[in-house]
Each structure stands twice: as structure tokens, then as C-alpha cells.
Amino acid sequence: MTAPRTEGFGFRVVATVGYARAAVLTTPHAEVLTPTFMPVGTQGCVKGLTPDEVAETGARIVLGNTYHLMLRPGAEGVAEQGGLHGFSRWPHAMLTDSGGFQAFSLGASTLGKVGKAPLVKLDETGFTFKSHLDGSRHMLSPEEAVRIQALIGADIQMQLDVCPPGESSRPVVEEAVARTSRWAKRALAAPRPRQQALFGIIQGSCYADVRRAHADELASLEVDGKTFDGLALGGFSVGEAIPKMYETLHAMAHTVDPERPRYLMGVGTPRDLLEAIDAGVDMFDCVLPTRNARNGQALTRFGRVVVKQAQWKHDKRPIDPECGCACCLGGYSRAYLRHLYLAGEMTVLRLLSVHNLHWYGELVTSAREAIRGGTWPAHKSATLARIDAGE
């Protein structure tokens, strides 16, 4: 696909090595070089950071969570502030998920609190659930997810899908896939602004054959002349063994329509990214770099640095002397970062968030360069070896 399916939207592969590929994803708000990592701005804000700082890590697309935003401040509230771009002041590209995953997991988590069952109802219509904030009742259908995401106004919408737990049986997975396909058609049929793209979501857990069939089905789907602008891999990193995820990705990601961007949802560690890029994935999002930062963990090219550890008490080195982020270049020593963490100073959570996102940015940027330069296999091995070896 070189001609855009949606206004202002395009995708062009510029180099491949094996299944790994470097491409350019064009959206109304930014040209995104892939492989790319999307920092997560759950509530209209990448936690602890400003848009400038997020952009400085190399990110040109961020993810917003529909579930959180529809409940607070509400999709209409976001729309009246100029959409999520105007509201959050992020000027580059944005993607929103459909809200289904959180409606299910967070809605279900209120079960014990409120004591009434069921708080999440899933049927052919969609999800009916109670807000984890105030118990108010809400509904997400494939059509409603499109309508809400249109109000939020990201560059890319995701269809509502059904995500079975990681180790589900084949019949359960096949049922989820079938419903996701029916919802895919309804999502495509729903009215949506011309400048907003829509991605379909491939399910199938670790049954590679199920996923391949689903990928083919979604790629060939056309409703009223409309097709998906990209295809995502959902239902990974939801409880299955990591080697099984890698095995499945290597068995099927490259079979997803090569003319559309492939997005692996909610994954993962630096190793996950490298393996998935190798399998043919272009886009990623994960809370890991920002969440780990808030837990005092720096992710680096030589593994993790847990800042509170006593071994850094007298250490004058930055987190990573080779890193170009504001934290490492700013001269903050491990001893100082440890001090701030133990003292409960939130500045350290910012600095580690900046560092971790910068490292993720470097990870995907250097992967892209290696793919373009033809050195990807060696680059991937060397990067993994360095992470494993530690300092």
C-alpha cells in the first residue's frame, strides 16, 4: 500500500533485512520513522513529562487510552479543548486504543470493591461496564469506540476487539477471533472523520495458524470501500510464556500484509522489541519504560540499574555514560539519583522516565539504521548480548 487509505495517511517500506523492515508512516500530525516506539500517555499525559521532553526522546507518536479519557474528562471534554492534541499540547502523531482492554481488566477489577456481579458484561453488542472511578455505567460497542475515538481525535484509531487470556484453549481463542472479525466489519462501517486512520486487530493467542488466518481475513476486509490502514497484533504479553510469544511472532508477523504497518500492542522489554522487529513488526507501545522509571528502575544498553541500591551510594557516574538523554548528559550521578529516590523526590521519576524513553527511542532508531544499512542481524545479536552481559 503506497496510496493512503485515509486522508493524510500513508506507509512506505524503505528497507528490509529478512523480515525486519524500516518504513515511513505518514500521519496528519507527523512523519513517523519505523520501527517506532509509542510512549504511553494514558490520561492525556506521558506520566511525569511534558510534550517537549517526550519529543526529545525521539518519539513522534504517543498512545492515549480511550477507556481513561472517556471516563475522565470525557470524550466530549477532550473534543471541546481541540481534541487530545489541543488538550495535551502534543503536536506530533497520536494513536488511541479502543478502550475494550481496560474496560475489561479495570472494570473487572472493581468487582471485589463494589461487590455486585457482573460489572463487565461482554456480548455480541460490546462491553457494558462500570467505571473504576465512580461506578457509573458505560458501554463500548465497535461503533461507539469509533465515535468516542473520533471525539478524542488521534491520528490513528483502534477497532474494538476481544482479547482472551494468555493461555486460553483453542475454542475460546477461536470464538474471540470470530467476534473480533465481526466487530472489525462494524468498526469499518461506522462513520469516522476522513483524516483518522483505523487499524484492525489480529487475535489468536499463541496459535500461529489461527493468527495467520485472522491476519489474512482482516487484510482482505473491505466495507463500503474502506479497509484497515494498519494491522495490529493484540493479545500478546497477557500471561503466556515469553518464548511462546517469540515463537508465534516469528511464525506469523511477516505474513501480515506487508503493505500496511504492523503494530504489536502493549509489548514490551528491549528484548521483546528486538525479537518483534526481527519478526517484521513496525510499531510498539508499552508502559514499561515509564512505569519502571517510577519504580526507580533505569533500563540501559547494559541491563537494569535499580537506583535505590546501596552500591551506588558513592557512585559519581551517570546511569549510562554512553547515553545522550537529559538525565545522563545533565551530569546527575547515580549517588544523587539514589538520594532523590530514597528522599521521595519526584524529580528523579522524571529523570528516569526521560532516560528510559530515550533508551527506547535509541533502541528503535538504531534498529532502523541497522536495517537500512543491512547490518541488522549482527546489530540485534550484539545489542542483546550487551543487555545480557550487564555493566
Add this chain to the structure above:
Amino acid sequence: MTAPRTEGFGFRVVATVGYARAAVLTTPHAEVLTPTFMPVGTQGCVKGLTPDEVAETGARIVLGNTYHLMLRPGAEGVAEQGGLHGFSRWPHAMLTDSGGFQAFSLGASTLGKVGKAPLVKLDETGFTFKSHLDGSRHMLSPEEAVRIQALIGADIQMQLDVCPPGESSRPVVEEAVARTSRWAKRALAAPRPRQQALFGIIQGSCYADVRRAHADELASLEVDGKTFDGLALGGFSVGEAIPKMYETLHAMAHTVDPERPRYLMGVGTPRDLLEAIDAGVDMFDCVLPTRNARNGQALTRFGRVVVKQAQWKHDKRPIDPECGCACCLGGYSRAYLRHLYLAGEMTVLRLLSVHNLHWYGELVTSAREAIRGGTWPAHKSATLARIDAGE
């Protein structure tokens, strides 16, 4: 005093209107234009911010708390990292308090927790106290406060003093003054790096005659050829009525040696600053702008804006359309800031901290300009009227 008493240290008055004055305070790390406000970096960090952001608010001197730093990471720990400048990466001027005030107030606050009395012992030697962090035993004498502050390495040290509660009787206040004077001599006599200045502290609560006498005594104090580089007004804003503080300041601040900087410790609101500048004060510090920011309060030229209020739910305006800070210029609407606050996003605490410190910076900078331009009385009245009038 135009010749420096301490190496690299000087103070030069450049304009006066009534008792109000504009001056230049020279320190080894920065030339500080006064009146000046010092953001508080209690634990080696202005809460939520980076040194760059603090400097962008106009601040060229920050305050560090000796009590907190001596307990964690320890004065030796700070020293081995290049002192507080190297540790915290703040490149401009710094001042440390003596630790006595917090040793007394925070040490005393552990009384109820631990259940043994007394946890703070005050006698002619100094303070003996238990850490509020781990109950470990510590001592602060006038000499030890100088030694510890030397290790921390700020540009300006404060002498250890005795600060009586706000509404203390005259005999109690006179006893505190007498002991503070004896400690002043011991502090001056203590060995101290040549490039570190030392300020004496005037006590006397709201007894203006006691404060005038104490100011004269400390100004004339000379020990081994050493004199104080500045004179501070301690023991204000510790429980007394605000009008009484203003009355006392107007009655005595201008009598403090005009050749040395006058520093009003731990005060205060924008109104407090304006009144104190009018009374002849040059330097301020207070946690109010940063603490209020963390409580969701923006301080502005037209009073307070409490961001969580429902009235901002649809408000697209920045906190202050006339403000040049990164929060207001960044285009963050009140609706967005309210959303972030309600959602528990720490980014809003940063943005409000930047805004509040920027407003304090503007407050002292515009005061300075008005003093230099001879328009100070009208400027003061107009600024106060605008704060009172609200939006």
C-alpha cells in the same frame, strides 16, 4: 560594605526609594540581583524541578536545608560529590540554613511517634536531637553547623540561632537573643572556607526595640577580624499575627546595617514580599510557591487559582494569560491542568511549580525595576490592589 568580607563575595546597593532598595549581591557562583527570592531545595532538589527549570524562573540563588542533607545523604556524602553544586547540578548561588530550626521542629515532631522525651535537647552547647528518619542521635552546635555547611559547600552559610515561638514573652525572647549572640561569636570564630560567606541572624520576635538592638550588636560583631557578610531576620512567620510582622519589619528592617544584605527567612506570600521589600529587605526564601503548587494552587498577579475547582472544567485559558512561564506559554488550559490534577498526574505539580516560581521571580524583578525607576510606591500599591481584586 563594598569591599568583600569573604572571598568572591560582595554587596552593592544601586538604588533606593524610601527604605526599599535594589542591589547586587556577588557570590562565587552568581551575581544575584536583589530583591531576590530563593526557591527552596530542601533535600538538594527544588521539588519536582530540574536546575534548568529553576533558573528559567529567574532565580539565581536557591536554599538547601542543612538538617535534611546532614541526615540524608550526610554532609560527607554531599562533599564527596563535589558539594551541593556538583551533587544537585545547580550552577548558580546557594545558601544553606544552619539546620537548627528543623532540628527543633522536626526533631520535636518525632516526640509523639517514638514516645520518649526529650528528643530535642537545647542548651548552651547547641541542639542534641534524634533524626526524624531513623531516630539516630545528632548534635548541632554553632561550630558544628559551620563545619557541616562547609562540607555541603553553599556560597552562603547561616549561623546557628535560637528561634522562639511567635508569641513568646519578652524574657523568653531576650534569652533567645542573648544566646543567639553568643552563638554568633562562636560561629564567626569557627574555621570556614574562605569562599563561603556567613550571615548572622537577628531574633527578637515582634519586639522592635529588641530586634534593633540585636541588629546593631550583630552588625558590630568582629571575631578574629571576621564579620558577618549579611544579616538575616529570623523568627518571623512562626505563629505571630501577620500585621504585627509587618509593623515590626517597618519599624526595624531599615536599621539593619545598610552595607550588608538583609535576608528575611522563611517568608512568605507575595504580599509579605512586597511589604518586606518596602521595609528594606533584600532576600527571601519560602516553600510557599512550590508547596502550594503541589497542593494544586497557582499563585498569580490576580490572586490564587485552585486548579481542581469545577469552574475550570471547560476553561481554555492558561492560568495567567500575562505570564511568560513554560506552563502559561505552553498553552496548557485550566481545563487540562484540572484534569491532570484530578487524575493524579505529577506533571501538573511541575507545571504549577514552574508557574508559581516564575511569578515570584517576576514579583521581585519588577520590584527591582520599580525601585530603580523610582516608581516603587505606586508599583507596590498597584500590585497589591491587583492581587486583592482577583481576576
